[in-house]
Amino acid sequence: MSHRRPASNPPTLLVIAKEPVPGRVKTRLTPPYTPREAAALAEAALADTLHTVLKAPARRRVLVLEGAAGPWLPPGFDVVRQGAGGLDERIAAAFDHCDRGPALLVGMDTPQLTVELLAGVGRDGHDAWFGPAEDGGFWALGLADPGRAAALVRGVPMSTDRTGATQRHRLVAAGLSVSDLPVLRDVDTAADATAVAACCPPGSRFAAALNSLARAGR
Template identity: 75%
Template sequence: MTTVTAAPTLLIIAKEPVPGRVKTRLTPPYTPHEASALAEAALADTLRTALRVPARRRVLVLDGTPGPWLPPGFDVVPQVAGGLDERIAGAFAVCDDGPALLVGMDTPQLTADTLALVGGGGHDAWFGPAVDGGFWALGLADPSQAGPLVRGVPMSADRTGAIQRRRLVEAGLTVRDLPLLRDVDTASDAASVARLCPSGSAFATVLHSLAEVAR
């Protein structure tokens, strides 16, 4: 078992919020431009939360081009080609020594207190299960292990999280489970997540403004 006390490298894997390319399951009821506005707000919330947590390094692993939504304090690296399993493994490959935690852009309700659970306690891995059966976070004390742990895991399935967590356990890693969170995939998800967002959330603000316009 690896004893870890260092602040982790924080990896945020995301798509550039371009209409028609992000959050397509929100359309309908939202238009592609409204869905991209929600995606941008969710990403902005996630990046802002990452800035509130001690980190060895903060890295945005991006499919696309950075925009004005990106605050200072992040290195930006492109996603590798391939399926999501390959892209996650590629994200961990940019890390130096020390623990690393990867999260997506779909959980704007994420708090700094939750992120701060990673990096201590003598664990080898951290796992954040998602309501839809996937996972919203994956952390490794040794990020060089990510390739064989992640590659080949079927993504976007209702057993994705269970399979990924089993991979960690079968590799002999001690796993700390993080809180269960809901990803924003559908309009129903968006409404549920907005109610859980911290005060000042860009995502909740945008969702509320769209609801006001629809009245």
């Protein structure tokens, strides 16, 4: 039986991301977009995510990056290199950069992320926080004890329509109390991009970038 933990401090917020290089990110957006356009959309989504995380309560903010940082990175983040291996290994390794206290990891594919979605993480007494994605994956994973990440994440099959369900089951099977965050849609395809841009908050870089491409006939 799981038990609620005492309310804790604001979490370490981790963003796991790839440098937005044409041909290496958002390849499922091509076509209809060119590799350069897809990378521009990825950069805008990443920038939106980073600026949202920057405004959220946190004891530390960490960008876990594959590649090199660019002008899209705002001040206020520690930048560390992603680990080796599959996505499950890299997610687990990202939590190694948390020295103590709760931690939450998000990706770069949900520019509609808001500060309000992160507000209770680390302070509502749960052992874990889980944000499912519409495609069956997950957009957020948080742990009150980041030291357990290796046992909880490694070996979970990634990029399937059962990834999220499998990951959440791991948390529950380990006896953790899980707080479920709202379901969000990842940006993978052009249809995803249109749907996500429509629900981005005002001032979204991603929505502006998509609208600019639309005006150009894309």
